[in-house]
Amino acid sequence: MLDEAIAEKLVIEKFSSTPNTFCIAAVGCSVGPNTFITKQNILEAMGRKYESKALASKLPEFQVFFNDHATNAFNTLFTTFPPKKCYFAAGVTGSFHSRLFPKSSLHIVHASYALHWLSKMPEEVQDKDSPTWNKGRIYYTRASGELANAYAAQFSKDMDNFLNFRATEIVVGGMILLVMTVIQDGLHRSQSAGGFLYDELGSSLMDMEHEALISEALINTFILHVYTTTMNEIARLVERNGCFNIERMKLTDPILNVEGPVDVQMCTMHIRAAVEGVLTKHFGSEIIDEIFTHFYQKAAKYPLIESKYKKRNLLFLALKRN
Ligand SMILES: C[S@@+](CC[C@H](N)C(=O)[O-])C[C@H]1O[C@@H](n2cnc3c(N)ncnc32)[C@H](O)[C@@H]1O
Known part of the structure; x- marks a missing residue:
C-alpha cells in the first residue's frame, strides 16, 4: 500500500527545483526493526518510481530523520541499523504534537502505530468531582459516554495540531503515510482488541491492589492517554483540517495471524512493548514483571480474546499536502 501510494500519488517532478536531497521523517519511530523495514520499503518504492520515469540517474540522496521522545532508546536505534542502509540518518527528539522540523523541509512523514x-x-x-473522573479504571473502554467524548475531543485537537505542524514542515505535494489501529465503524469501543487488552490490564492492576501489591492512590492517578479512532472519524478530522488531501485509505487485517488461535503470550508481549514505558514511569520498574504476569494469567482465561483480536483493524492512510 505504501508502495502504491508512492507509485501513484507522489509527483516527484514537483520536487525538482528543491536541492537534490529527499527528506523523510519517521515520527514515533521507537527502536526498530519495524521502522527500518518501512524506511527500506519507502526507499525501494522511490527507486522504482524514478526508474519508471526514466529518471534513475537523477535519484536524489535520502536523509531520514528518526523522531521519538528524548527518553527513547536512541542508542539502541543507532547501533542496530541495517548494515546496508542507503540513506543518511539523524535523530530528532521531541513530541510530534509540536514543531520538529524547519519549514518546507520534508517530503514524506511516516508514522506507524504512534x-x-x-x-x-x-x-x-x-477531576474528582466530575462524572468523567476515571476512578478504578485506566482507560475509557467501559467508561461513561462523557469520558469517551473527552478522549475523542483530545484526539481531535491533537490531530488538528499534528496536521498543522506537519503542513508547515512538508513541501507542497509531499505526503504523510500513516499506519494505525482503528475500531471498525459501527463497533462499540469495548469490541476493539486494544480496548479489551487495556481493560484487562486495568483489571490486573485492580487485582494487584486487592493483593496489596499496588496502592489504590497510584491506580487512581494512572490513565493511559491513548485513543483508538475509527476510519470515518479520522477522515472527518483530516477533511476538516484542510491542509492535506486523502489519497489512499484502506483497512486491512491486524498484524496477528487471523487464521490460527491467538497466542496470549504474543498479546502480552505486544501490550508490554506498547505501555511498559508509561507503566514504569508511574509504578516503578520493580513491579513491571508482576503486572504482566497478572495480565497474562487474566487474558489467558478469557475465551473472547480470539474473536476480539481477529477484527480487521489496521488502517493505512496516505495524505498529500495541498
Ligand atoms: C508502538 S511504538 C511504534 C514504533 C514504530 N513506529 C513501529 O511501527 O514499530 C510507538 C512509539 O511512538 C512514540 N511516541 C508516542 N507519542 C509520541 C510523541 N508525542 N512524540 C514522539 N513520539 C511519540 C513512543 O515513544 C513509541 O516509541
Whole structure:
C-alpha cells in the first residue's frame, strides 16, 4: 500500500527545483526493526518510481530523520541499523504534537502505530468531582459516554495540531503515510482488541491492589492517554483540517495471524512493548514483571480474546499536502 501510494500519488517532478536531497521523517519511530523495514520499503518504492520515469540517474540522496521522545532508546536505534542502509540518518527528539522540523523541509512523514498516543490525558479525567473522573479504571473502554467524548475531543485537537505542524514542515505535494489501529465503524469501543487488552490490564492492576501489591492512590492517578479512532472519524478530522488531501485509505487485517488461535503470550508481549514505558514511569520498574504476569494469567482465561483480536483493524492512510 505504501508502495502504491508512492507509485501513484507522489509527483516527484514537483520536487525538482528543491536541492537534490529527499527528506523523510519517521515520527514515533521507537527502536526498530519495524521502522527500518518501512524506511527500506519507502526507499525501494522511490527507486522504482524514478526508474519508471526514466529518471534513475537523477535519484536524489535520502536523509531520514528518526523522531521519538528524548527518553527513547536512541542508542539502541543507532547501533542496530541495517548494515546496508542507503540513506543518511539523524535523530530528532521531541513530541510530534509540536514543531520538529524547519519549514518546507520534508517530503514524506511516516508514522506507524504512534498517533494513538494523545499529547496528554484529557483534563476532565483528573477531576474528582466530575462524572468523567476515571476512578478504578485506566482507560475509557467501559467508561461513561462523557469520558469517551473527552478522549475523542483530545484526539481531535491533537490531530488538528499534528496536521498543522506537519503542513508547515512538508513541501507542497509531499505526503504523510500513516499506519494505525482503528475500531471498525459501527463497533462499540469495548469490541476493539486494544480496548479489551487495556481493560484487562486495568483489571490486573485492580487485582494487584486487592493483593496489596499496588496502592489504590497510584491506580487512581494512572490513565493511559491513548485513543483508538475509527476510519470515518479520522477522515472527518483530516477533511476538516484542510491542509492535506486523502489519497489512499484502506483497512486491512491486524498484524496477528487471523487464521490460527491467538497466542496470549504474543498479546502480552505486544501490550508490554506498547505501555511498559508509561507503566514504569508511574509504578516503578520493580513491579513491571508482576503486572504482566497478572495480565497474562487474566487474558489467558478469557475465551473472547480470539474473536476480539481477529477484527480487521489496521488502517493505512496516505495524505498529500495541498
Ligand atoms: C508502538 S511504538 C511504534 C514504533 C514504530 N513506529 C513501529 O511501527 O514499530 C510507538 C512509539 O511512538 C512514540 N511516541 C508516542 N507519542 C509520541 C510523541 N508525542 N512524540 C514522539 N513520539 C511519540 C513512543 O515513544 C513509541 O516509541
